[in-house]
Amino acid sequence: MDRWTDKLLHREWLWGQAEGLWDFFQKGFVDPSGGFYDLAPSGVPLDPAGQVHPIHIAARAVHCFAIGQLLGRPGSSSVVDHGMEMLWRQHRDQVNGGYFWSVKGGAPVDGNKQGYGHAFVLLAASSAKLVGHPLADQMLGDITEVLNARFWEKQFGAIAEEFTADWQPLEGGSYRGQNSNMHLTEALMAAHEATGEGEYLSKAKAISERVIGQSARACNWRVAEHFTADWTLDRDYYHPNEMFRPAGTTPGHAMEWARLILQLWVLDGKREAWMVEAAQGLFREAMGLGWDREKGGLFYTLDWDNKPAKRMKLWWPLCEAAAAAHWLNELVPGDWEADYRRIWDVIGSHFVDRQNGGWHEERTEDLKPSYEIFPGKGDIYHALQACLIPLYPATGSLTKAIRED
Secondary structure, three states: OOOHHHOHHHHHHHHHHHHHHHHHHHOOOEOOOOOEOOEOOOOOEOOOOOOOEEHHHHHHHHHHHHHHHHOOOOOHHHHHHHHHHHHHHHHEOOOOOOEOOEEEOOEEEEOOEEHHHHHHHHHHHHHHHHOOOOOHHHHHHHHHHHHHHHHEEOOOOEEOOEEOOOOOEHHHHOEEEHHHHHHHHHHHHHHHHHHOOHHHHHHHHHHHHHHHHHHHHHOOOOOEOEEEOOOOEOOOOOOOOOOOOOOOEOHHHHHHHHHHHHHHHHHHOOOOHHHHHHHHHHHHHHHHHHEOOOOOOEEOOEOOOOOEOOOOEEHHHHHHHHHHHHHHHHHOOOOOHHHHHHHHHHHHHHHEOOOOOOEOOEEOOOOOEOOOOOOOEOOOHHHHHHHHHHHOOOOOOHHHHHHHO
């Protein structure tokens, strides 16, 4: 089967979508007082007066508009500046160190220190370094020190999850999660590419071996989300915030890991066979168990009997699936193209908002509008990367590929 990524029309369509996403967010999501607004489906701020700014949104904005700056997109540098100032001046705890989860008006609303948020600060600093931002080196050094001193657990080869503002373990330090470690793996590889320092890559590999090489392999390449402090799988864990801590297993995270593990396979240079085995297993299990064969799209979560639990269709699992299919197409012999096309067909038919711009973030099981988990359009990160990753060879992170192009 011919590859869509070799077709001029497909490539132009992806470029057009990327440009549309940049335009949609840039015109409405910058809060002049700092941070970035969540947007309503129409593109206006959802709650400009009451907006609380979580750290990962600012960090992702820096990363995505640094990509725009690398590509020569005018206006991108001002968004990078805005996001970096937000991270450094408002989210950074200048008394106890580390970075607050959310702030409003320059003061912390949730002062806890989350591994998830710190992972994205590392990603933002790494991307900002590539465009020569004046705060990048200072932030990169600071976040690296915090991760090493406060979060990294050498005995497990992964990070702890969360602390109070003054670094007391939340809930007695009893919880460990794969989601924060997965995004730290992404950020560690980006930091390695930005600096050339091998320790970042060693940590990325350690996390991957624990979360995927051990845990996901033992679960037939399903990605378990929740663990106890000693990294024992906790199948019964439940948290009401299923945006960040969904119960059961998540096909979308399996897709994300399929790409990340192949990226590690490329960067590490040792070409360890288990990584390719894992990428194929993760992708095939996610498509086999998570894809809705009747209506299309990926179910958000599955229970431990492999039945759909949260049956809504979100945009980000499809974004990660498209990127993973491209990487498999690039590096692993097999029939990945049919799935690549199937994924983009659902995105193009049901998630691209041709009326208002941007992409819909949530649909019901039958692909109707829904706002149960995501109230509007709050995040450019997943969709932008999904559009750009297939335009480049699988040689490393997106920023690395752009610089080498």
